[in-house]
Amino acid sequence: MKKYLMPVIMLAIFEAVAITLWLTKNNIFYLFNFSYIGVSISLGVFLFIKKYKYARRLVQLLVGLYMLIYLGLICGENMQIEGFWYYLFTGVFEAATIHYAVAKIFGPLIFGRGWCGYACWTAMVLDFLPYKQPQGERKKIGWIRYVMFAISLVFVSALFLAHVGNIERIMFWAFIIGNIAYYGIGIALAFIFKDNRAFCKYICPITVFLKPMSYFALVRIKCDKEKCISCGKCKRVCPMDVDVTDNSRKRKNGTECILCMECVRNCPKDAL
Numbered sequence: 177m178k179k180y181l182m183p184v185i186m187l188a189i190f191e192a193v194a195i196t197l198w199l200t201k202n203n204i205f206y207l208f209n210f211s212y213i214g215v216s217i218s219l220g221v222f223l224f225i226k227k228y229k230y231a232r233r234l235v236q237l238l239v240g241l242y243m244l245i246y247l248g249l250i251c252g253e254n255m256q257i258e259g260f261w262y263y264l265f266t267g268v269f270e271a272a273t274i275h276y277a278v279a280k281i282f283g284p285l286i287f288g289r290g291w292c293g294y295a296c297w298t299a300m301v302l303d304f305l306p307y308k309q310p311q312g313e314r315k316k317i318g319w320i321r322y323v324m325f326a327i328s329l330v331f332v333s334a335l336f337l338a339h340v341g342n343i344e345r346i347m348f349w350a351f352i353i354g355n356i357a358y359y360g361i362g363i364a365l366a367f368i369f370k371d372n373r374a375f376c377k378y379i380c381p382i383t384v385f386l387k388p389m390s391y392f393a394l395v396r397i398k399c400d401k402e403k404c405i406s407c408g409k410c411k412r413v414c415p416m417d418v419d420v421t422d423n424s425r426k427r428k429n430g431t432e433c434i435l436c437m438e439c440v441r442n443c444p445k446d447a448l
């Protein structure tokens with residue numbers, strides 16, 4: 177039974193967040209929202225323990241579709257980075273700000289880039305493409321993420337400084353257009369670089385938050401050096417080019433790990 181402790185702990189953490197936000201903000205939406213995400217993630221961890229091959233993909237679809245369709249399109253909440261800046265500037269501690277605080281800023285101190293492996297609706301689509309393992313060398317164009325980050329901040333700041341009316345509506349359309357652009361660029365880059373996760377590696381502005389925070393992540397894949405036979409399979413199957421056999425925090429591309437568990441599943445010696 178000990179092996180099933182992890183999904184129970186995950187569910188307990190999400191329920192604690194759900195109940196705290198429900199009671200402090202007097203809004204039952206938070207109870208529903210975080211309970212749904214907690215149940216989806218715990219189910220995925222449970223299925224992974226049961227060795228179900230598509231456990232991660234199932235969670236990705238459950239959480240990603242909920243966020244994109246229900247929160248984004250139906251509730252009109254911009255969960256992209258522009259939405260975060262918008263709610264931050266208006267001083268409203270609402271779904272987008274809470275979402276960023278939990279999933280992308282403070283959460284990664286515990287579960288690293290679990291968001292990128294199990295919940296992101298952009299990667300949910302990119303992971304269907306044919307290049308699950310990158311076919312070429314990593315490119316030195318990661319600086320683009322900082323440009324994207326700055327553009328999103330300048331865009332929202334300009335709307336406030338120019339006192340543009342009905343920013344809420346602009347944010348809704350920014351969400352729609354932004355997502356179409358992300359999917360278009362993401363799919364094009366995946367085929368150009370023969371790498372499904374090229375968008376995540378070079379373009380995504382959210383990694384400006386995710387990478388430094390996940391450096392300190394509590395949950396990490398570690399290698400048992402006693403068992404490892406240095407076959408290199410873990411590096412070959414890793415979608416993010418992480419040198420997972422190095423246990424130090426400075427491991428190559430360490431802040432890129434999305435906890436997808438491909439290395440763990442493929443290690444012939446159960447060393448990870």
Ligand code: SF4
Binds near residue numbers: 291292297376380383
């Ligand atoms: S890097 Fe960005 S696009 Fe990729 S999974 Fe993470 S949040 Fe989503």
Ligand code: SF4
Binds near residue numbers: 407
């Ligand atoms: S796949 Fe396993 S045995 Fe092979 S190098 Fe990686 S950790 Fe070592």
Ligand code: SF4
Binds near residue numbers: 432434435
């Ligand atoms: S294959 Fe392993 S090291 Fe690479 S991203 Fe997935 S969990 Fe992290």
